[in-house]
Amino acid sequence: MLERVRAIFDQWHRLQEVRQMSDRDLEDLGLTRWQMEQFARMPENVGERLLQMAQVFGLEPNEVQHAYSDYLELLDVCAHCGSLKACKRALADAEHLGPEDVHFCPNAPTYEEMARHSAH
Known part of the structure; x- marks a missing residue:
């Protein structure tokens, strides 16, 4: 239970940081505020699992x-x-x-395609 509460607070803090980002900061990252908020809400182990x-x-x-945009799509999926x-x-x-x-x-077809291209 305590871990769940900590995770909620961590997520809240990440969302606050996103809300404080300037439009320029987001532009530099190549992300919209909505995308950043979605990433802030993701469980921390998503990237590791991916x-x-x-x-x-x-x-x-x-x-x-x-390929940054492809990676972001993989994360979202x-x-x-x-x-x-x-x-x-x-x-x-x-x-x-x-x-x-x-x-x-659901990312298997993308991984297969990436593996085909990396083999060449």
């Missing part, structure tokens, strides 16, 4: 994060995924996973 899943497809973090339990179960045994084992992941 990169772990990408590794199942043979992708390194720098490959996934290289991951944050709103309806397969969180399946994802957590699968990633708990990630070293034995292959792309065929994570068909539930």
Whole structure:
């Protein structure tokens, strides 16, 4: 329970920081205020989970994060995924996973495409 309360306060503080950002700050980041607020509301482990899943497809973090707008889209899809339990179960045994084992992941087609391009 205490962890949940702390998470709520952490999120509130992140949202306050976003609200204090100037339009120039947001422009420099290439994000709208709405996008920043969405990212501030994301659970902190979304980015970590996304990169772990990408590794199942043979992708390194720098490959996934290289195309900034694509990375932001991957984060958004991951944050709103309806397969969180399946994802957590699968990633708990990630070293034995292959792309065929994570068909539930809504980002799987994007990871497959990225892996095809990185192989060339």
